[in-house]
Amino acid sequence: MADNTSISYEEAMKNCAKEPVQAPQCVQENGMLLAVDIKRGGQIIAVSDNSDAVLGCPCDALMGSFLAECMPSDFLTSFKAADEKLKQGSDYEIFAWEAGEQSFFSRIYYSQAWLVVETEIDVTDPGLKRSCYFDRALLDISNTNSTEQTLQKLCRSISELSGYERVLVYQFDDSWNGRVISEHTTREDIEQYIGLSFPASDIPSQVRALYHVNPIRYIADVDTEDAVIVYAEELGSMALDLSLGTIRGKSPIHTEYMKNMGLQRSMSVAIFDQNQLWGLVSCHGVSAQPLSYSTRLNIHSLVKLAEQRLMLQKQFEADRFFDRVEESRKALLDRKREIKSPQQLLEDQGHFWLKLFEAVAVALISAQTQRVIGEHIDVSTLHKVRDWLNENHSVTGVFSERDCRLSEIRQAIPELPYCGVLAVSMPIDKRNQGWLVFFRVQETEVFRWAGKLEKGEVREYKGRQVLSPRHSFEQWQQDVDGYAPIWTEIQIEAAKTLAEDLAIGASAYQIEQLNQELTEANQRLEHLVHTDALTQVWNRYHMEQTLEEEVKRCKRHGRDLAVILLDIDHFKRVNDDYGHDVGDKVLKLISEAIHQWLRSSDVFGRWGGEEFLIIAPETDLESANQLAERLRRRLSNLQFDKVGQVTASFGVAELLPSEDRNSLVKRADNALYQVKESGRNSVEVSPGK
Ligand SMILES: Nc1nc2c(ncn2[C@@H]2O[C@H](COP(=O)(O)OP(=O)(O)OP(=O)(O)O)[C@@H](O)[C@H]2O)c(=O)[nH]1
Known part of the structure; x- marks a missing residue:
């Protein structure tokens, strides 16, 4: 030098x-x-x-x-x-x-x-x-x-x-x-x-x-x-x-x-x-x-x-340094706290790491994440840093540099304003390597030399030019630019450890995300299994299950239970006259309307085609009859686009102590059949207790 x-x-x-x-x-x-x-x-x-x-x-x-x-x-x-x-x-x-x-x-x-x-x-x-x-x-x-x-x-x-x-x-x-x-x-x-x-x-x-x-x-x-x-x-x-x-x-x-x-x-x-x-x-x-x-x-x-x-x-x-690293690791891997994304972890720890590593910026760069703590570095530069690291140092997973003038990374990315770079890979997955990168600015290193080696001090010795022993030990100062402080072995080791912990954190976060997605998918599946795709009210499978439960519950507690089966009148004509799409729309609107008119304790679902079932717990035959009549009237008052008025026929039955759900629905169906036979748009009640 x-x-x-x-x-x-x-x-x-x-x-x-x-x-x-x-x-x-x-x-x-x-x-x-x-x-x-x-x-x-x-x-x-x-x-x-x-x-x-x-x-x-x-x-x-x-x-x-x-x-x-x-x-x-x-x-x-x-x-x-x-x-x-x-x-x-x-x-x-x-x-x-x-x-x-x-x-x-x-x-x-x-x-x-x-x-x-x-x-x-x-x-x-x-x-x-x-x-x-x-x-x-x-x-x-x-x-x-x-x-x-x-x-x-x-x-x-x-x-x-x-x-x-x-x-x-x-x-x-x-x-x-x-x-x-x-x-x-x-x-x-x-x-x-x-x-x-x-x-x-x-x-x-x-x-x-x-x-x-x-x-x-x-x-x-x-x-x-x-x-x-x-x-x-x-x-x-x-x-x-x-x-x-x-x-x-x-x-x-x-x-x-x-x-x-x-x-x-x-x-x-x-x-x-x-x-x-x-x-x-x-x-x-x-x-x-x-x-x-x-x-x-x-x-x-x-x-x-x-x-x-x-x-x-x-x-x-070194031990003191590693104690501080350990502090940070504990926070990173604390299982008692909520699982955080790698970005959040960097946000939590980044400022502490800047002090620990005497860096001006620390970045987490992966395919999904570009996050910097400390000095601002724009995203396109971060991408270039990651690409360059992936291309040149993905095998060892470590890159450290302190010399601005020799720095390969600086030559590859001239807009990067740092000559001190310490990068360690985060082994998240091989195809998508992430990097934890620390940046340092160049500092002027001051050398106070004891004496100066001048050209004149080269001399001939045994037939060849050698350096003459110095005569002067007079001090002179040289300011050497272009270096960042050297990255020590322990800093490199610590960075590797923290990057591994971040990778574990990232994996835990990914698993948590996947779990959440799985739960949501399960919920969606559950919904599909129990819901009618067209009308979004409960489907027959759900209604049968619910009725089974309700029958058992009401028998056990000696409570009333009524069902109302309703069937839209002459629905075939709607389809025939206006097309299936219009028919679908009418089914949806009727479902929405009836659903709104019912109490939250009533269970309403599609029984099949243009037929719907209402399970009315804690309801006796008379009340069910009144409910059916009210629904019939309100439905017949609705006006549907193109189609105009639509009516429905209702069969009502209350649970008898000796019967099961099939028998209950059968009696409601019989009552409904009678309405259809006797002219439609009416309510018929199956004999009660
Ligand atoms: N658009 C549409 N039509 C349906 C759907 N499910 C059943 N239908 C139709 O509903 C009609 C039922 O016809 P029918 O069983 O003859 O009864 P109806 O025409 O309503 O006459 P009644 O019940 O005797 O008053 C058929 O034309 C079915 O195609 C559906 O999901 N969408």
Whole structure:
């Protein structure tokens, strides 16, 4: 992200990435190295030329001899145990040993078939009461409650423990620029880097890769010459891989970089988040001062403790976030409340989600639904978003984007004013995939860089263009547009969970809708089964059932029950003279009229053709007779379009204690027949009780 686009800069970056980050044939002079051939019984095949200064034994004397012959017994005992552990699979082992008055630390590891032994004298760190500091530091760090606090304590503790004048923590961004998020300095004249960003090129990829192998890099003193490793003659041009070591030689470019920064010594320790390089603790010293191996181990322990605290705090933050997500889920899936449509659920929860996801708009887009909470987005744009998501991301069901300039969705839908998009599919059904989509606006990201990578800082090194170590760490500010804040893993996970819940909500709602439709269909069916299609009064089936019930009820309670059977007179003529349609209309009008003239307790239905039945509960024969007479008169007074007057004949019967419904209707029918026989438009009563 550095402000450099020139070809020479990019080439130089690439060349830098090829550059080894160590001088392979050297070790720093604070320790000595020897390598042995295990197959040849531990014969020494490489020795650094400072062996005399560290072990008191010159290089020539060690070369070709066997470990068992030239190393003291205390070393050999510890070495044996450590070597066993290496054989069991550990990458490296360390152990302390003594010879005469002197204490030593050795670190052993394999470089291909050779076993490498690095040894340092255990110097006493001047002015430090290490154990007390270390214990205090452990307590301090383990009692911290926030990332900021943890890192502050870590920087301060390391500085106190080691005497480094500046200890800082870089956190990497997704482009591997390191931002200084915590810093402790011991002197006022030490420049502060807090808040500044160091470009990715300062810690290139091969350096970052090395931290995965060996999380500590220690430069004892930039000004001392490294010791050269001498190899046994028969090995020709071999080179040991010292990646697992701590005293590997300084790369000239790194040395120069440190000098430009005004540093005499440094140590950096990687901080990991689940095997991902999260950041670096970088310790800077402006004066030469030895740092014992054991203090370096202590610093590593503190970093490991802080790493645990950071991850715990991160988990705690994630838990808090998920607690809020859970709150929302409960509301979405609350079975006690009425079942709501997905749109209603979005309306209920949308504003809460906007805060939770730091978004400006959230939309639910499916074939049936387009609903947005927050900033307005028009429907046609929402359709395009859905179509684009269906076409490009329906398989994974997730799409997240933060970069305006690279965003495929922005290129496909230029009118979409957002560059931050997080979309998760709602698995309602495969053909009709719905999407829950969050939108963020672009924000200006401010970088305060420590120094500027200028074209002029590309230079020739070993015949090719490389980046020159920077001379200037002077601050400059760069405002980078075109990004929305990054969508974090937990936000993506939470969005997926909420979309699944919404999909469940949508299904429940669909089922509820279907149930309602089914109930309505059943009601319609019930109506059809019991109603006469032409006149919309009860049909014969219903009338028979009702009469059966009424007969039973009236007998049980000893109540009266009467029926009136009526038949329209000469109805055939109506059909013949005016047509069937007119006949139908007359039947409908007569039904409507009689229905209106009856009491609500009377049951009126079509018995067949132009014949109708009235069931009159709680009605004796005389009352039924009067009712029939009243109906006959009112009917004969009606005037029908084209047809004019229409009359009907009535047969009345009351329920006798001994009879059933068939007999009751039969007697009414007989009475009706008599009316028809004797001239029509009259009422005849079957003899009563
Ligand atoms: N338009 C129409 N006519 C019907 C319907 N149901 C029965 N009819 C007619 O009603 C007439 C009944 O004729 P008939 O049984 O001879 O009796 P009528 O002409 O009414 O004479 P009487 O009952 O003796 O007074 C027939 O022409 C049937 O076709 C119907 O749903 N619509």
